[in-house]
Each structure stands twice: as structure tokens, then as C-alpha cells.
Amino acid sequence: MKKFQVQPGFVVQAFRFALDPNAAQEQALRSHCGAARAAYNWAVGWVEAAWWQRRAEASYGIFETGLTPWRPWSLPALRRAFNAVKHTDPRFAAWWQENSKEAYSTGLANAAAAFDNYAKSKQGKRRGRVVGMPRFKSKRKARLACRFTTGTIRVETDGRHVTLPRLGTIRVHEPTGKLLGRVQAGSARILSATVRHERGRWFVSFQAEVKRDLVRVARPDVAVGIDLGIKTLAVMADSTGEIREVPNPHHLDAALKELCRASRTVSRRRGPDRRTGQKPSRRWEKANVTRNKVQHRVANLREDALHKLTSAVAAEYGTVVVEDLNVAGMLRNRRLARRIAEAGFGEIRRQLAYKGKRNGCRLVAADRWFPSSKTCSGCGAVKAKLPLHIRTYHCDACGLVTDRDANAAHNLAALAAAAVTGTGVAGDPDARKASKPRGADRKTRTTPSGRRAERGRAGGATLPHQQQTETRDRPQIEALTL
Template identity: 40%
Template sequence: MAGAAGPPPRRICVGPHPLQQALRHLQAAFTNFFAKRARYPTFKSKKKSRRSAEYTRSAFRYRNGTLTLAKMTEPLNIVWSRPLPEGVSPSTVTVSQDAAGRWFVSLLCADLIPHAPAVNAAVGVDAGLDSLLTFSTGEKIVNPRHEHADRARLARAQRDLSRKQKGSANRAKARLRVARVHARIADRRRDHLHKLTTRLVRENQTLVIEDLAVRNMVKNHRLARAISDAAWRQFRTMLEYKADGYGRELITVDRWFPSSKLCSACGALAEQMPLDVRSWTCRCGTTHDRDVNAARNILAAGLAVSACGAGVRPQRESSRTGRPAVKQETSGATQGIPSL
């Protein structure tokens, strides 16, 4: 459970509890290091980390939807995102502030979430830039390009920031304006991905996606900004934990599987498929939309893997030749996957 809190009083005494909790985290980090379960502890980055304070059960009081922290006489002014489950009490409260100056409160609770009812549907998902997502059903999700839409506003705010003298109050205000533009972009992107992933796990029992090496793909300086704006890695992360929570099956196909070059009708493999080719005709006479064909091949490969129990990630050499490590199925669901 999380909520957005209003600005706190100018002078607030947080008490010793967040400092004690930080020492407990440090002790756990060194314990994991000496047990060879983690690397040597390092300080958090000031640029990437949020300012936060964590309160244990003895340092806060939560009653009837109001939260009062230690050393405070009045409860915090919070707009909750949703109520707590019945019969559940929070064990930890974390108060944080992002770069845009917004305050947030998160409550940690132990609750058992039942799986959603099973549905008889499966979908293959192909990620792209022209269309953010393409489903095996033929549906395409338009790429909203949130960063591109606010690029002019962001550039103007960054120019204003560069003109301010370092260490001045005006520079601090300009930095806050830049952070607010970034927060607006990130919030809109996150909201859109949450809606898409929730819809996918609610409507489908089996979801098949492609294992994309986003870290390597952003090394292409011409496409790095567009790939980062698409947030494929964030989409996959959301899909993974939501599929686990809903009791769905998420299958990942190897990144070297030639989904775009493989005909989903006859299984023929095209020799070349440049990125500018968005539609092509196979020698069997079938005309394919590049993205829809790739999504159908991804679904067929995932269903074949689920049916025969082969590895989800086929070997790279066999994938380059169009022979994934899955068996040929006689059903129409796996049509287009050549047999070994």
C-alpha cells in the first residue's frame, strides 16, 4: 500500500528510529558480504536514490486510515492509493521523497493474494518502436512516446538550468523544474505500462515474450533514446511479477529466435529481413505484416516449449538457422515451427 503525502512541517523530529534501521540494513549488508552472498556494501547514489526514512512497528501508529509517526503529535496528511486489506496491520512504514520534491508513504504488510481464475487464452507479444506492442491476435498498441512528447519542455527546462550559477537558489529552483518534467514523463510511462500488463495477465493464461538484450540495444546511439522511452525492460519486469501474482504462465523465447524472418504459415525462413521492411510476401504466397508475423511465431514457439518441455531458450546457432530447440507439433497452434 502506498500514498502521497503533503509537504511536512518545516521542522520535524524524525527520532532515532530511521537511523537505527539504517544501521540494521548496514549490518545485514556486511553479513551477506562475509557470507559471500553479496558484494561489499557501498553508499547509495545521490543521483539515483530517493531520500527515505524507514520506521518499524514501534515507531508509528496506524489507526482508522491515519498514520502518525514517532515524535509527531498530529497524523500525516496522506492521500492513500487504496485501503489496507481487512485484518492486516502494517509492519514497516517508509517515507520517501523523489527528485521532484514529492513525498510518498509506503506500508509493508503480509497478505495472501489468491490467484485469479484460469482463462483459456494465450498471446504472443512482440515489442517494437513504431508499435509499442504487437499481439499475435493482430492488435497493435501505439507507442505513446512520452519522452518525445515532452522533449521541448524538457530541453527548455535544462537550458534554464544550465544558465544558473552553481550553488545559487535559482539553480535549485531550476533543477526542481527539470526533475518535475522527468517525473511527469516517468509517471505517464509507468501508468501506461501498468494498464497494459494488467490487461494482458487478466485476459490470458499463457503469455509469450521475447528475451531482448536492452542493455546492448541502447548502445546504438541512433535508437538509444527511442528504446529507452519504450521501456521494454520495465514492461517485462511488470509482466513477470503480475503473472506470478495472477497465477499465469510467462514464457520467454530466446533473443536469437528468427521470429521476423520465419513464415508463420509454412515455416520457410527468409534469408534477409532489413528493419525497413514492414511487410513481406513468402514464397508460399502469404503476405505478412512483420510485427504480427513475429508475434505469431513467438506464440507458437512458446506453446511448443510448454507442450514438449524443451528449453525455453534455444541454442544460438540453431536459432540463427531457424531451428529452435522445440518439437514440431501437429496442432495448428505450433504451425510454422520447423521440426528438428
């Protein structure tokens, strides 16, 4: 796809609007997205055909020099190969001219990126989970999306229509004033547009180069630690000692009864069956639309609540400290998976990361093994064990009694000073190889209690296993709140 050079002082920002296409325009949108999927599948099959051919020839004992040459998967190479066969290939010859060339470029670009990810993962150059070979996209399951980088891409002056290549002028469900005003003022330039079908609606996202002035936060000298949980979505403790609690709205729980009723109605209708080729009935389609509306409303409410929370935090505090949670591992707990997914821990951190850049807010991620809940915010003593059912923290050393989540938030806020001095907080680029903060490794120091504490203060000897023990608690348990 086309690459753009961002000018100094400008940032790339997306503006998303819902569309209200008519029947003909919706059919054209689906055709473009289907063309992107077809081009993607063709590219995957074209590249992998050479792989399988080489494997078959190698099994016959053919030497390396006599094998079929590798087919390149770069975007220019895929474009040249596709343009050479689109006139004669029966899969495209009859209808490829009906769509914009950008639809096919979208599929080819996605295929090139998929092969690059697979190659980098195979070579160990890509972070995250291992990526397998690209697979064909199903017509039934593939997400409908198409990107336009050239041609007529603009927001109309009436603020209620947008124009896209080959699709024409489409009405927008909501006013486009937030982008139109910037374009007319000369502070924004549209780079590309992406149409996508999500949650039963069509959306268009304009990628624009926007001139944005840095708006400083309200309290730049104040750091806040955020402890995420289930019962209480976020407990925030700042460096001034103030504590705020953000309750979890539980949008899914509120709509669960309605969702169960709608799902039961769907199950009683004649639905599709791929094994027998059975088509869904009209009543099943209507019931399925009703059920999807409930799920879409829950998703929209959750998204709105998370955006309001992260926007308020990024606009107020100069430094935000969050935990590096293993959300994928936490979701393996079948008892809490639904509530953890509903809270959106990973989405909160993602939004804080990009919103903090707008206001000069600095985001620091505490080490995954940092015992935020087990550490006393008053004296720094660390407990060896702290079960989840204990919601009040009692320090055996100094006698501090406080809420478990508030104690963890205070410990996270204290890490902001350590991140400034470079003492090894994860997320600080200058502290990668520095010494670790207190308790940031996998071992938790125990605090003697009772007679052991009195004997320790009196000069009595303690055994090695009493001084330091290894905790076997999983790291993701630290942020859970039952």
C-alpha cells in the same frame, strides 16, 4: 532486518501513498534518512579497515596467523559493533538519539547486503554483472530512504493520516482506503513501512500480508505473443488469430520541447560548482525545480501507461509469451537508446511476471536467440537475413505476406504450446534441458529462393553453406521497430 513468516493463503503486497509532511516532519524524515546513510558508511569503513590493514601487514611479510582478524559483516555483528561505539564515536555521540533505531538498522542492513552481494559475485554465485566492493554513499547523491519494522506503524481510521515511529502522525496526500479497509476487515496485516523521497515528493510504502483470492483470467485457454517495439509499443497476436496493436505514447517526445526550454533556463543561471565551492542561486533552484517537474510528469505518465497495459494483459490471457531481450545491449545503440529506454521493455516484463501470479496467468520467455521476426508464421521457414528497414515479411517458401511485427507475435504465441509440452522454451522450469524449439539456437536455417528453390524441389543438390548458415545479427535487434 526482521523477517516475517507469511501465512498460507496470504501474499506480501506493497501499498504506496504520497505524503504531505509539514516543515518539521520533513526535517525529521531527512534526519532519519541521513542517519541510515551515516550508519551504512560507518559499517563499510569498519569492515574495510580490517581488509586494508591485513593487506598492509601482508606487504610487511607477516604470516597469515599474525594478520589482523577479519571483521564479520553480518547484520547481528554490525549491530553489536555499532551499539558499542555509538556512545563514544564523535560522528554519532552528539545526535544519534534524535532518530529511531530503525534508521540505523536500515543502513546496517543495506551494508550487510552489499557485502554479501560482493562476496557471492566474487565467488561466482551471483547472477548478473560483477559486483564490486561497497562504496561510501555521498550526501549529495544518496537516495533518501528509511525502513521501519518495529514500533507504531499504522494507518489512521480517518483514511488521511499514517503514524510512524518517532515521526508521529503524518498527513497523506491521497486516501488510504485500499489498505485501511483490508486492515479493518482483518484480511491484511502491516509488516513494515518504508519512507522514500522520489521525484520531489515523500512516499511511504507499507509492506502488508494480504489475503488474496486467485482471480482467474478472462480467457484461460488463450495464449498471446507480445512483440515489443519502438514505433508500436506492443503487437499482440493470440492463439485465436486476433491481432492487437498498442501504440507507443511517446511521453518524452511530447515533453521534449518544454524540457529543452527548461534546461536552457537552468543553464543560464548560476548553478553549484563543487570545485570552487560555489552555491547555487535562488533563481537556479527555482528553474531546476521547474525542470524536474517536467521530468517527473513524464515518468509518471510512462508508469501509468505501462501499468494499464500489463494489467489488461495479465487479466485476460492464460499464457503470455514475451521475448528475452538484451535491453542493456540494446541501449548501447546511441541512435535508439533514448527511445528504447522510453519504451520500458524490461519494466513490462517485470510487471507481467508478478501480476500474472495474481490471476493465474503463465508467463513464458522465449529464448533470446529465437528468430521470431525471421520465421514464417505460416510454414515455419526461416530467413537467413532480415534487415530492420524491411517492415513487411515476404516468405519465399509459401508466399505469405504480412507485417513484420505481427509475424513475430504469431511465432511467439505458437511457442506457448511448445512450452506446455516442454520443448525447450526459456522460462519454463520443466524445459531447461529439453530439445530446442525451431530456430532457438544461434544458427538460422536459410530457405532457398528463386532458381535454387526450383532446383531443390526438382531434386537438385545444394551446397552445405546453402543449407545452413550462421547468422551474426545481434539478438536484441529482433524486437526493434523503427
